[in-house]
Amino acid sequence: MSGLEDRVREAYLAAADLVREDAVLAQAPTRRAGSMRRVVSASGVRNRRVRRGWWIAPMAAAAAVAAIGVTVSVIVPHALSGRHAQSGQSARPQAHSRHAARVNPAAGSGLPEFALVSTGSGLQVVQTATGHVTGQVDMPAGQVFSQVAGDGSDRTFYLSAQQVNDQAPCHTYFYRLSLSADGQASALTLLPGSRKGGLPTGLAASADGRKLAFSVVHCATGAGKIPTTQAIGSIAVLDVTSGKITGHWTYTLGEDYPISMSLTPNGNLLAFAEYLPDGSAIVAKALRTDRPSGTVDQASRVVGLSSVSSLSVGPALYGCISVDRSGGRVRNQLGVFDLATGKRTAVLHTWTGDNGTCSLATNVVDGHLLASITTVGRRLSQGVAEFTIKVFAVDVSSGRLTPLVTVNNAPTNATIAGW
């Protein structure tokens, strides 16, 4: 078994070496309080510093491993945040020019007119018919975007962002932006009452523009013993106009946090993906947003059982499905689920040539999904890798795929797209 143990260590380290340090830092809290200690692995393979009592920053783990389809759960970020503190670096958004998107000028008509695509350092507004980049959205100072959700109008978008400096390392902010008729982006508007303690894990907007659903996982310090029944995060629904929270459902350490969210057009039903409590599969769940506040477990039900890693609600429930192949490769499919029964009714598309991580934008607009496939690109120095993100429009009636944008040399936090 020792040979297998070495293989497991090497695999983890290989995965970790793919991570851009700044991408991890951008996802992780940067507080420097707390004691540090050195931990020497049994194999002596690598020494790491671990901050005792920290169990937060799950997004850091997600960033570390998302590109290769492995989820290291809540506890691992101890080490990642410790590495950050050890390095003494601070994460800063990068300049725009490096990760310019290459767009497909032959994209067809009938699509939503614009799509927002992240380049890792900001967002570009892409006109789908021409491929022109019509606008640019800078990240707020000291923050990085985490999710984007359109309201279905193709003109109004909501963004979640998290702080990456020491002043407020564990806060989530929500912004709204509008596009003009020619695709110019307005300035970001901070939503009233939007600053939330915790790190964002999911965001969705209703097509009537009135509701915003989000998930944040809390940050905490202190004792390491945390019961699995303790609430570590929550899903909430925000009335965009008033800034008031109209519903709030907590999830516990024994559960996992939502990794993809989508609202029905009227905002009454929220679909999201998360691991089952025993971690055996990623499933799609649905939660009625008019239910009384309480726990996610009580308020939601499973509506898809096929390792749905990212989802979107439209005429049906659409989800990215990862199908294991030999040698650890993954084939991505786009499945259709019946929201009422949870049964998969069809496969809209299978990506035969693109292994990688599949993501869906939260909304179906003009009968089209916005899907992206992220694959490992070239490796840079010091173990840093960059990624290639291909963005597609998918007709939900026919399954027809239209390539829209390819982002080359992107950091891991660039897999954000929306319309």
Add this chain to the structure above:
Amino acid sequence: MVREDQRAVLAAIARRSRRQREVLALRYYVGLSDAEIAEALSITTGTVSSTVSHAMTALARDLEEV
């Protein structure tokens, strides 16, 4: 670059339960001892050992090492 055999290991890890993935990561990535893992996860060292054992057995099976 992650080699093919490493991808296979990572894919096999991904198929384990959430608890098994936590324990594997803490032991083989972070480098914690069983006692430290037990403290972090609020479980006993016996549970850590058995979880690791079950996970490694399953990994070996998946990777056809048994």
